[in-house]
Amino acid sequence: MSTGGSIPYHLRQNKAIERNLFIESLRRLNNYTNISEYVYIGFGGPFLEDFKQIHNLLKVTKMISIEGDKNVHCRQQFNKPLSCINLGDTPEMSGDFINRYNFDDKTIIWLDYATPSDLNAQLNEIVNLVTKLKPKDIFKITLNANPEALGKNPSERDPRAYRFQKINDILTQDFLPPNAVVEDVGFKKYPMLLVNAMRRAIGHGLKGRNDIRIHPLTSFVYKDGQQMVTLTAIVLENTDTEEAKFIDNSRIKNWPFYDGKWSNPKNINVPAMSLKERIHIESLLPEASVENIHETLGFYIGSTPSGANSDLSNFIEYYKVVPWYSKILF
Numbered sequence: 001m002s003t004g005g006s007i008p009y010h011l012r013q014n015k016a017i018e019r020n021l022f023i024e025s026l027r028r029l030n031n032y033t034n035i036s037e038y039v040y041i042g043f044g045g046p047f048l049e050d051f052k053q054i055h056n057l058l059k060v061t062k063m064i065s066i067e068g069d070k071n072v073h074c075r076q077q078f079n080k081p082l083s084c085i086n087l088g089d090t091p092e093m094s095g096d097f098i099n100r101y102n103f104d105d106k107t108i109i110w111l112d113y114a115t116p117s118d119l120n121a122q123l124n125e126i127v128n129l130v131t132k133l134k135p136k137d138i139f140k141i142t143l144n145a146n147p148e149a150l151g152k153n154p155s156e157r158d159p160r161a162y163r164f165q166k167i168n169d170i171l172t173q174d175f176l177p178p179n180a181v182v183e184d185v186g187f188k189k190y191p192m193l194l195v196n197a198m199r200r201a202i203g204h205g206l207k208g209r210n211d212i213r214i215h216p217l218t219s220f221v222y223k224d225g226q227q228m229v230t231l232t233a234i235v236l237e238n239t240d241t242e243e244a245k246f247i248d249n250s251r252i253k254n255w256p257f258y259d260g261k262w263s264n265p266k267n268i269n270v271p272a273m274s275l276k277e278r279i280h281i282e283s284l285l286p287e288a289s290v291e292n293i294h295e296t297l298g299f300y301i302g303s304t305p306s307g308a309n310s311d312l313s314n315f316i317e318y319y320k321v322v323p324w325y326s327k328i329l330f
Contacts, residue, residue: 014222020321032250042110046075068093116149130205145229191221191229222268271311
């Protein structure tokens with residue numbers, strides 16, 4: 001299960017942006033398939049935030065939450081915001097759910113993993129999932145992409161050699177990309193190594209499945225405490241004609257966040273700013289550049305000028321989907 005589910009969304013701004021982009025991608029897929037007809041399956045956590053958003057914005061009325069922790073499952077029963085969410089009678093781990101569930105209905109499933117020590121098991125669950133999905137099903141995977149979780153040798157100054165051996169042991173030849181090198185366990189490159197590991201897991205799931213192909217839609221990396229990487233994809237009939245129909249009908253190529261080529265994940269890292277700062281910055285968009293904004297402010301938002309430039313540039317890219325948070329006094 002996702003151990004990050006107990007952290008409120010208002011403390012995870014970058015994850016909230018990524019979630020909003022996921023919902024936006026599903027909106028665009030509505031041009032190809034009716035999303036309201038789908039069953040949504042995910043790790044609801046104690047507050048079931050994603051379920052509320054997907055129901056309210058996409059009109060999905062069949063929903064299943066997967067939860068293996070007994071206490072969180074009890075909290076879900078108390079906090080359940082919608083009658084259409086099936087919480088199950090007892091806690092159940094995601095691997096057990098995938099094994100027993102038949103996936104007969106059109107499905108959107110989000111496996112929001114957070115525990116880095118279970119990476120090999122998580123990739124095997126992806127293999128099993130792909131063997132069971134059907135054309136037009138949609139899946140999203142989130143993995144912990146913090147290389148520090150791989151540990152280090154205290155006697156070595158550079159931890160990468162140790163971490164590279166560790167990831168070799170975890171992934172084995174089944175999931176380790178054949179061109180992986182020691183630099184891939186650095187902070188910036190590790191998310192792409194995991195995307196390639198997911199791609200290999202998907203490939204294993206497709207063995208013997210000549211009827212379908214997997215078309216990637218988006219991939220993002222973000223950090224709210226831990227660095228995470230996500231991959232979203234759709235299952236298509238295994239023909240070039242159907243893939244062309246999907247791209248044409250969905251008009252997904254017109255969306256700036258679309259990635260259909262297994263590229264490096266797009267980074268989401270917006271700066272923390274006051275309400276007044278954000279209102280002022282947005283009043284200058286979309287025309288203003290980073291330099292224009294800093295000039296009008298008279299200061300930079302961040303601990304260093306270079307970092308502030310990067311974060312503000314990221315905000316300009318994502319400002320339309322950045323959530324608004326403020327205090328409400330009763």
